[in-house]
Amino acid sequence: MSAVTSPLPASQPQGLPLWQVERQTRASRLAGVIAIALVVLAASMPFWADAAWMREFVEIGxxxxxxxxWNLLAGxxxxxxxxxxxxxxxxxxxxLALGNFVxxxxxxxxxxxxxxxxxxxWPLSRLAFRLQGGYFAIGTWVIAEVLRLTVANISAVGGGSGTSLTAxxxxxxxxxxxxxxxxALAAVVAAIALVYGFLxxxxxxxLMALRDSEVASESQGIDVKRTKLWVYIVAAFGAGLAGALYFVGNLRISPDAAFSVNWTAFAIFMVVIGGIxxxxxxxxxxxxxWALNRWFSDYGAWYLIGLGTLAIFVTVFFKQGLWGYAQQRWGWSLFPTRRRLVLGTPPASPD
Structure with missing residues (x-):
């Protein structure tokens, strides 16, 4: 347990409480043990599990x-x-280009x-950061559309119809x-460790101070531009990692599949439902x-209506998401990032 214990001043009477600053909880320590066991079990899946379940795990990852x-960037x-x-x-x-052509x-x-x-x-941030609020959101979508149209006009990678990973x-x-x-398993573990360590x-x-108020953060000496740039780059790195992994497993790529706005829409859905x-x-x-997509995606438009209804229900009755509600109601925190002040009484000194 990571803790800092205050020294007892010479002038402080014996019996008064000491303080400890803790960053882990009982739930987080238990979750760490369970997580290690699950990772070890998951790593052995290629030796005994069905290939279909491994593909499902890659998709979930x-x-x-x-x-x-997206949560790191926005949440x-x-x-x-x-x-x-x-x-x-x-x-x-x-x-795909590195594999097929290089x-x-x-x-x-x-x-x-x-x-x-x-x-x-990095260069794209120079464009995006000129915009604020809703303009920033729309600007990032425009950048994605420009990239989609650019790739769709490159015949070497199949143009608009896409191509297969032949490597x-x-x-x-x-x-x-x-x-x-x-x-995929290593990438999931690394993503959790990266975000947790960073926070x-x-x-x-x-970063969290910047989210609350850029002006106040800058007045406290925080380099706002540099912090935003690094977060934007890290989020782009993670998104690129997810895309490369997804299409290694899918073996085929097209501009409409790779640059679809549905990816961000689904990310927003997952973060809002789970807890931003x-x-x-x-x-x-x-x-x-993943569960909704696996069992209900065949219903077409009704499936999308169901996703929207669920999102509305959660945002109305669980404004902080399902995990956010559990965290607020019962104090559950598997990855605590806040410091807690815990008081304890030292043993009485012998006479």
Whole structure:
């Protein structure tokens, strides 16, 4: 347990309470043990589980990573974007280009594609950050549309109809599915660790202060522009990673699939349902969305109506999302980022 205990001043009478600053809770410690056990169990799935369930896990993992990055950007940073699919698509297409045309192993190309998406975010931020509020949201969507139209006019990658990932043709299907699964599992663990570590740092505190008030944050010495830039780049990196992983598993990509605004719409749905501004929220939201998509997507328009109705119900009766409500009602926190002051009484000194 990470704790800081105050020294007892020489002038303080014996018997008065000491204080401790704790950052972990009993629930978080238990969750950590369970999480390690689940990761170890999941890592063994390629040796005993059906391939269909591994593909489902990869899909859930991509949903979660993309939603977690949107939550970091909007839920913690206050930068509401509806154009994060730009980096999702870039990740997918860079992975495909490196694999099909450069000869890079597609599995090696996945992290390289994520880096490319993060690097692209730097010049794009110069455009997006000129806008504020709703204009920023619309501006990010316009950037994504420009990228979609650009890729749709590149015949080398199939133009508007897309193309297939041929670089994996020489790899056995079982090997391909197992490696894709392990990469998705590692990416999910890394995404949680990255977001959790960032939010527990001084930069994380600066980010949440920036969300509440940029003016007040700047007056306290926080470099607002630099903080926003780094969060934007990290969110783009994660979105690119999700896109590269998704299309490695899907084996085919097209501009309409990669740059669809539905990706951001689904991310918003997952974060709002699970709990915006929490690490647990996107995890819960991704599981709920996957379950609804798996069992009800065949209903077409009624499925979309059901998603909208559920989102309205949660926003009306659970304004902080399902996990946000549980956290507020029962104090559940599997990934605590706040410090708690705990008082304790020292033992009485012997006479």
């Amino acid at each position: 991509c949903y979660f990573i993309f939603a977690a990055m 913690y940073g206050g930068m509401v974007s509806i154009g994060q699919q730009a980096f999702f698509g870039v990740g997918g297409y860079v992975m 000869g890079v192993n597609p599995f090696v190309a996945v992290p390289l594609a994520a880096v490319a998406a993060g690097l692209l975010a 994996l043709a020489g790899i056995a299907r079982s090997t391909r599915e197992a490696v894709t699964f392990w990469m 527990r740092s001084r930069q994380g505190l600066a 501004g929490t690490i647990e929220g996107p995890i819960l939201g991704a599981l709920i969305f």
